[in-house]
Amino acid sequence: GTEMGQGLNTKVAQVVAEVFQVDIDRIQITATNTDKVPNTSPTAASSGTDLNGKAAQNAAQTIKQRLIEFAARHFKVTEEDVEFKNGQVRIRDQYVSFDELIQQAYFGQVSLSSTGFYRTPKIYYDRSQARGRPFYYFAYGAACSEVIVDTLTGEYKMLRSDILHDVGASLNPAIDIGQVEGGFVQGMGWLTMEELVWNDKGKLMTSGPASYKVPAVADMPLDLRVKLVENRKNPEDTVFHSKAVGEPPFMLGISVWCAIKDAVASLADYKAQPKIDAPATPERVLWGVEQMRTLKRTAAAIPATETTPA
Numbered sequence: 492g493t494e495m496g497q498g499l500n501t502k503v504a505q506v507v508a509e510v511f512q513v514d515i516d517r518i519q520i521t522a523t524n525t526d527k528v529p530n531t532s533p534t535a536a537s538s539g540t541d542l543n544g545k546a547a548q549n550a551a552q553t554i555k556q557r558l559i560e561f562a563a564r565h566f567k568v569t570e571e572d573v574e575f576k577n578g579q580v581r582i583r584d585q586y587v588s589f590d591e592l593i594q595q596a597y598f599g600q601v602s603l604s605s606t607g608f609y610r611t612p613k614i615y616y617d618r619s620q621a622r623g624r625p626f627y628y629f630a631y632g633a634a635c636s637e638v639i640v641d642t643l644t645g646e647y648k649m650l651r652s653d654i655l656h657d658v659g660a661s662l663n664p665a666i667d668i669g670q671v672e673g674g675f676v677q678g679m680g681w682l683t684m685e686e687l688v689w690n691d692k693g694k695l696m697t698s699g700p701a702s703y704k705v706p707a708v709a710d711m712p713l714d715l716r717v718k719l720v721e722n723r724k725n726p727e728d729t730v731f732h733s734k735a736v737g738e739p740p741f742m743l744g745i746s747v748w749c750a751i752k753d754a755v756a757s758l759a760d761y762k763a764q765p766k767i768d769a770p771a772t773p774e775r776v777l778w779g780v781e782q783m784r785t786l787k788r789t790a791a792a793i794p795a796t797e798t799t800p801a
Contacts, residue, residue, distance in 0.1 A: 492543035493523055493534035497737055498666035499543065505662055506544045506730055510551035512575040513589055528606075537735035540662065541627075542609055544730035550607030558592060561601045613727075628727045630734045631720075632656040634675065634743035636712065636750040642758065645777025647751055649679070649712035654743055656717065659725035659734035671717045671740040678744025680706035682769045683751070751776060758783035762790075 494500045504518040511517075523531060532542055555575065562573045562582055572583040580592045587595075597603060616623030636652040654675060658667045684704045688696045697703040724732035748771055755765045755776060763786055765779030 492531070492539045494520075495534070497539065497670060498663060499534070499539045501666060502540045502662045503544050503547050506548050507551045509731070510548060510555055511589065513578050537737040537739065538611075539735075539737075540733065541611070541729055541735050544662070544733075545609035546607040548607065548730055549609055550605040553605040553607065554603060557601050557603075558596055561596045561599055562592060565595060565599065628725055628729070628734065630657050630659075630736070630739040632671075632740055632743050634746035636746040638747065638750045638754055640751060640754045640776060640780075642755075642780050645773035645775070645780060647754070647773070647776060649710070649747060651714040652712040652716070652746065654715075654717045654740070655720060656736070656740055656743070657720040657723060657734060658736045659723065659729065660732040661719055662731060662733045664719055667719060667736045668717050670736045671719075671743075672715060674737060674740035675715075675717075675743050676706050676711055678741040679747045680704075680710070680744070681741075682744050682748040683771050684710070686770050686772055752779070755779040755783055759786045759790075762786075 492499050492503070500520040501515075504515050504520050507518050508515045521527075525531075532538070534543075558580075559570050559573045562568070562580065563570045566582045566585075568583045572581075574581045575589070578589050579586045580589060593603065611627050614624055614627055616625045632655065634652060634654045637650040638647050639650055640647040652675065654671060656667075656671045658671075661667050684706065686697060686704070688702075690696055725734045726732075748767075748769055751771050752765055752767050753761075755767065756763065758780060763783070765782045767775050767779040
């Protein structure tokens with residue numbers, strides 16, 4: 492898998508460390524390369540930990556099972572008597588260090604390397620009938636955003652966003668919260684400022700950082716609160732029942748766009764929704780403000796119908 496800052500290497504190292512019950516410092520990760528794995532899946536669609544974590548878990552479990560079988564033979568116990576825990580290996584009534592068992596297995600000519608593989612189960616799709624199960628599971632999230640809008644210029648500022656996101660049994664809450672924060676801000680930028688403009692000849696004019704605006708630190712909500720759903724494991728057999736995170740929180744940026752539209756709708760007492768296309772740039776927000784003002788003036792100019800009782 493390709494580590495691009497999303498914490499994939501850390502999570503995969505945690506998975507392997509958990510299988511062997513050793514400290515994560517014992518695990519060394521190297522960058523992906525086709526001389527190691529020539530047919531990798533792309534690291535995309537938030538599938539990195541699901542695929543690579545499960546494959547690494549598969550390989551680690553293969554080695555662990557060889558060690559258990561060796562220990563059972565060597566110490567003349569049953570496989571159920573062998574347990575890996577806290578950097579130690581309990582073999583019935585005695586303990587040996589992980590290092591010691593590895594050394595004994597090496598001298599016992601046990602293979603201490605393995606490759607792993609994982610294929611997502613249960614997914615299929617019949618395109619001709621538009622039926623099937625294209626996804627292994629779903630991730631859920633909710634966001635509530637508060638904005639303030641300047642009705643004279645159309646400018647706005649994010650005051651606060653509260654996010655609750657479902658990541659199953661989180662492999663690393665700190666990484667997952669960071670992914671939720673980053674995905675949300677990216678989605679917010681997509682719906683508020685990342686505007687594509689073409690000229691009459693169809694040439695893209697917003698093709699660089701001088702003309703295409705992406706969210707920066709000053710564009711983030713002044714108060715951003717992220718909480719992960721607790722005590723809710725993924726019902727499917729993913730790596731330690733976790734859920735993918737990265738792209739799903741991207742969609743929670745819709746809450747900012749909705750909050751802007753709702754704020755503008757207040758100018759007409761919430762009796763209508765302004766037509767503000769995405770991205771909701773200050774210019775488009777100002778157009779929405781004018782729509783609401785025009786609507787309110789029109790409503791005020793039409794006299795209420797008087798009803799005379801019979």
